[in-house]
Amino acid sequence: MAISVWNEILEKFQIGLTASIEHLKERDIENIPGAKERLIEKFTQIRDYLPRNNGELLLSMINDSIQARLFPNIEDIVPAFNQILNARTPEQDYIISELIDGFISSQGKTLFGGTDRRIIDNLVEAFKKRRDFKIVDHQFYAMFGDPNKPRKYVQERLEKIAKFLGLQMEILHVEQDVRDGKPKDYKFYSFPEEITTILEGKYLQIQDNGEKVITDEFDKMVFISYFLATQSVNRKNLDKYAVNGICAIFALILLLSFMPKLEVDETNPINRDDHFNSQTMSIIPKSWLTKDILSELMTPLVQLIAYRVGGINWLDKIILTEKNVSIHLQAQFLLKDVNKWVLGNMCRVEIPIFVEISNIFSEIIIGTERGEE
Amino acid sequence: MVRESWMEIYPYYQNYIQNMLPLFEQSLKFVQDLQTEQISENTFIMEYLAKEEKRSVGKVKAISEFSALYRRDIFSRIWDRIEELKVSTDLEEIRDLIIDDFEEAIEFLDFLGSLTTPDQTQYESTNLYQIVNFIQEQIFPKRTSLQEVYDHLIEKSLQYYEIQRHLLMPTSSYREKDEGFETPALHSNHYKLINEITSLFNLDPNYLESPKDPNLEIPVILKDEIFLPFIDSIASNESINLNHILKRMELQLIHNIFIGPTMQLIRLGEPHNYFRRESSSETKERIIPQLSNETLVLMYLAKISYKRGFISKELINWISSIVAVLVYNGTLFTFMSEENIFYTIFTDLKTEEKILPYMMKLICFDKYLGIDRTKIRDSVQYRKEIFGAIGSQIIHMKKLIEEVSNYIFSILEE
Numbered sequence: 001m002a003i004s005v006w007n008e009i010l011e012k013f014q015i016g017l018t019a020s021i022e023h024l025k026e027r028d029i030e031n032i033p034g035a036k037e038r039l040i041e042k043f044t045q046i047r048d049y050l051p052r053n054n055g056e057l058l059l060s061m062i063n064d065s066i067q068a069r070l071f072p073n074i075e076d077i078v079p080a081f082n083q084i085l086n087a088r089t090p091e092q093d094y095i096i097s098e099l100i101d102g103f104i105s106s107q108g109k110t111l112f113g114g115t116d117r118r119i120i121d122n123l124v125e126a127f128k129k130r131r132d133f134k135i136v137d138h139q140f141y142a143m144f145g146d147p148n149k150p151r152k153y154v155q156e157r158l159e160k161i162a163k164f165l166g167l168q169m170e171i172l173h174v175e176q177d178v179r180d181g182k183p184k185d186y187k188f189y190s191f192p193e194e195i196t197t198i199l200e201g202k203y204l205q206i207q208d209n210g211e212k213v214i215t216d217e218f219d220k221m222v223f224i225s226y227f228l229a230t231q232s233v234n235r236k237n238l239d240k241y242a243v244n245g246i247c248a249i250f251a252l253i254l255l256l257s258f259m260p261k262l263e264v265d266e267t268n269p270i271n272r273d274d275h276f277n278s279q280t281m282s283i284i285p286k287s288w289l290t291k292d293i294l295s296e297l298m299t300p301l302v303q304l305i306a307y308r309v310g311g312i313n314w315l316d317k318i319i320l321t322e323k324n325v326s327i328h329l330q331a332q333f334l335l336k337d338v339n340k341w342v343l344g345n346m347c348r349v350e351i352p353i354f355v356e357i358s359n360i361f362s363e364i365i366i367g368t369e370r371g372e373e
Numbered sequence: 374m375v376r377e378s379w380m381e382i383y384p385y386y387q388n389y390i391q392n393m394l395p396l397f398e399q400s401l402k403f404v405q406d407l408q409t410e411q412i413s414e415n416t417f418i419m420e421y422l423a424k425e426e427k428r429s430v431g432k433v434k435a436i437s438e439f440s441a442l443y444r445r446d447i448f449s450r451i452w453d454r455i456e457e458l459k460v461s462t463d464l465e466e467i468r469d470l471i472i473d474d475f476e477e478a479i480e481f482l483d484f485l486g487s488l489t490t491p492d493q494t495q496y497e498s499t500n501l502y503q504i505v506n507f508i509q510e511q512i513f514p515k516r517t518s519l520q521e522v523y524d525h526l527i528e529k530s531l532q533y534y535e536i537q538r539h540l541l542m543p544t545s546s547y548r549e550k551d552e553g554f555e556t557p558a559l560h561s562n563h564y565k566l567i568n569e570i571t572s573l574f575n576l577d578p579n580y581l582e583s584p585k586d587p588n589l590e591i592p593v594i595l596k597d598e599i600f601l602p603f604i605d606s607i608a609s610n611e612s613i614n615l616n617h618i619l620k621r622m623e624l625q626l627i628h629n630i631f632i633g634p635t636m637q638l639i640r641l642g643e644p645h646n647y648f649r650r651e652s653s654s655e656t657k658e659r660i661i662p663q664l665s666n667e668t669l670v671l672m673y674l675a676k677i678s679y680k681r682g683f684i685s686k687e688l689i690n691w692i693s694s695i696v697a698v699l700v701y702n703g704t705l706f707t708f709m710s711e712e713n714i715f716y717t718i719f720t721d722l723k724t725e726e727k728i729l730p731y732m733m734k735l736i737c738f739d740k741y742l743g744i745d746r747t748k749i750r751d752s753v754q755y756r757k758e759i760f761g762a763i764g765s766q767i768i769h770m771k772k773l774i775e776e777v778s779n780y781i782f783s784i785l786e787e
Contacts, residue, residue: 029577031663121544129721143722145754209456269646274531275665290576291601343646344575344663 005315009307010051010058013300017047020293029287031344032268038260039285046258049361055304061257061357062308066250069353070096071232071309077166078194081229085198085222091351093221096228120161120220133196133204133212135167137187148179162189165226195226235310240317243306247318250309251301256339256348257357259284269343276342286346377746379493379738386731389724390486396440397482397715400447401475409464412455418448443718450714471714478715481708484781485728488700489735496740500784501700505741507780508699511773512537513678513692515743523641523675530667532772536695538670539769541677543691543759556621556677557685559670562608563618567669569599570624570632574662580653583660584627585636590659593631621676622669634662642668686748693733693742693749694759699770700736701729703777707785726756 021043028036050058067073069087072080084096122143126135140158141150162169167189177184191199200206203218231238231246238246261282270276270283287293299320306314340347348354403421411417426441451471458467489501496502509515511533516522530537541559559567578592596615600608611618616626623638634648639660642648647668653659677684684692709716718724730749737746750756 027577031661125722143757145757207457273646273665275667286576289572291598340666341571341575342665344661344665346575 006054006307009300009303010055013304014047014051016296016300017043019296023292024287030285032262032264035262035285036287038262039287042258042260057360058304059308061254061360062305065353065356066253067309071228075233077229077233078198080232081195081226082198084225084229089352091349096221096224120223123223124220127214131211131213133190135189165223166192166230168192236313240319243310243314243317244319247302247305250305251298253353254301254357255288255297257354258361259348270345273343276347281347281349283345284348380491382731382734383491386735387486389727390482392436392439393443394482394486396443397475397479401472404468404471412464412468413459415452418452422448446718454714474713474715477709477713481705484704484708502740503784504700504777504780505696505736508696508777512540519675519679520641522679523672526671526675527645527667530671534667535769536773537674540692540695541674543687555683555685558688558691559673562611566599566611571664571669573598574664578662580659581627581631581633588657590653590657591633592660592662593627593633596626596630596632622672638672681744684744689744689748690750690759693737693744696736696742697729697732699773699777700732702774703781706774706778707781722757722760725760729760730756
């Protein structure tokens with residue numbers, strides 16, 4: 001049963017690729033000679049090779065590259081968090097940041113959006129100010145105004161984020177507060193001990209006198225990575241908007257990795273544009289970003305990822321109504337700073353995850369063409 | 374709102390600095406006078422603090438409370454450092470290290486105090502004027518034409534695009550009405566629209582006869598298409614105010630269906646290869662768009678920079694606070710190392726919020742940023758919010774802070 005669902009979606013993806021190839025043949029919007037042909041060739045290869053052996057190749061890309069770096073398939077939060085933290089690079093931080101944006105744009109109001117994102121910034125500041133790796137509610141409220149009359153939204157957001165992140169809370173009861181002499185409860189928030197242990201070293205230093213001081217490396221991405229780890233561990237309980245958002249971004253990462261690198265004529269102005277760095281960036285075809293092609297490819301790819309990452313539970317949550325086009329088109333917004341438009345050319349920044357996925361595919365094709373399979 | 378004069382703001386700016394400076398000088402003198410063996414015990418420090426903090430119980434003066442608070446902070450840091458080092462380091466050496474830290478802090482406060490003068494007319498000779506001008510040159514240039522501003526921003530964007538974009542996007546939660554007269558800040562939905570417009574122009578635009586020149590075909594995209602990816606009316610405000618938003622990037626709505634570049638955008642963008650011309654017939658030329666990520670964002674910034682008298686309250690507060698933070702942190706970076714035991718006193722919000730709001734007002738004057746200083750908010754809560762947010766975004770600014778610091782070094786060497 002499970003294999004037949006997987007094969008069914010694989011087939012849909014193949015049909016989508018065939019339809020995309022037809023669209024490409026009908027219209028050429030590329031401005032680099034040969035780009036359309038390269039893209040057709042690549043799509044044909046993907047259609048022919050990717051579904052082989054029940055999509056073994058695709059499974060490897062999703063499991064070994066995407067999940068391993070961004071969404072570990074582990075039930076224990078500690079190694080999951082550790083895995084995401086260890087995979088961090090500045091470029092990957094962009095992707096993770098965009099992943100969170102994906103949650104936001106798909107759900108409208110979730111954690112880490114708008115005001116909450118600022119609250120995360122303030123959480124970092126609050127940890128910086130103390131030497132025990134704890135946040136005190138009163139001190140945190142002081143960042144937003146009078147700590148004795150904290151705004152309701154600040155209180156609510158702090159509680160919500162602390163709960164969401166799984167921060168542990170201790171209450172210190174004071175019989176007589178110095179301000180008004182009345183009894184008062186102070187709340188202290190901290191990471192669970194096993195998480196603190198992971199952060200020791202790069203993000204947190206324990207002084208000889210026992211003080212815990214965070215380093216400059218400790219930034220909001222630590223919280224966001226922890227949030228991602230909690231999401232990956234609790235993947236069965238995510239709502240449909242989050243599932244669609246995450247899968248759309250993973251699909252986009254796959255699509256970007258599939259794109260062939262293009263060569264441009266040396267007289268092309270992009271070679272003289274300082275924003276283009278041929279060492280770290282590749283020009284890729286742009287027609288895949290058009291609505292006709294993206295909508296053919298994204299939905300089945302999103303479904304494939306959903307099924308692989310979250311099983312039938314996630315697959316059922318993929319929206320297949322009219323909204324799906326919009327939700328999946330949001331992918332166009334994403335990874336905006338990892339990939340750049342330079343003088344009308346789509347440029348992919350060659351970060352490790354793209355290179356790795358691209359290599360898996362190229363090696364298999366080369367192997368197959370040599371008759372090694 | 375009261376329009377405060379330079380002479381009214383200047384003493385407020387100096388107030389905190391001139392209270393901190395003697396505190397550091399007196400404390401330095403105390404440490405210099407200590408015998409080496411006296412350093413290893415904190416009784417001398419405690420006695421000194423008790424003597425200095427002795428004050429009338431019935432009469433609380435703000436200044437003595439302030440001094441007591443900071444003096445205690447200074448000495449607790451000194452004692453922490455002694456405790457930390459006394460096992461491994463010679464006491465004489467510890468005292469020298471602490472004295473070095475004091476000297477750095479005093480130099481920093483000295484420089485801040487002498488950044489500008491009470492006489493507004495003497496601006497050209499002040500360090501504040503020179504540093505603000507240096508920062509403006511990188512991210513918010515003053516020029517006599519939009520073309521010059523845009524060209525300059527693009528030239529500087531290779532190094533500073535992140536901070537140029539950051540200058541347009543406040544993180545505070547105040548919502549502004551988009552009324553068309555004053556240019557508001559760029560919020561996330563605007564930014565997504567810009568991304569979408571850039572993509573659609575680069576992907577597959579249509580071509581229409583230019584409303585201004587019948588011999589020219591300009592690229593256009595469908596208005597409705599840019600809103601397709603938004604669900605649940607998320608961008609309904611932007612949809613209503615689209616015309617205003619487009620004008621700020623030199624785009625135009627044509628027949629209320631299409632979006633196309635104005636002739637001004639084409640003219641300004643052509644030297645940077647954002648547009649090229651192609652003959653579409655014997656008499657007609659077609660304008661082909663080839664936009665970069667920076668094309669429209671920097672046009673938005675260029676227009677704000679050029680017409681800086683017409684920007685929104687939120688943006689005025691944000692821009693002036695960023696420039697003030699750059700001046701302050703650049704100075705801090707010049708004079709103090711992060712290992713200095715007093716460093717975090719000067720990065721603490723309670724210190725920053727006593728200096729930066731007045732610096733923000735000073736740098737709004739005509740010869741500096743030239744934006745409306747009467748719109749600087751005085752609310753304590755707002756200050757906390759804005760400086761808290763800026764502090765966490767410091768990574769974008771780090772490079773420019775280092776450059777500001779290099780510039781300050783060059784001033785000092787002159």
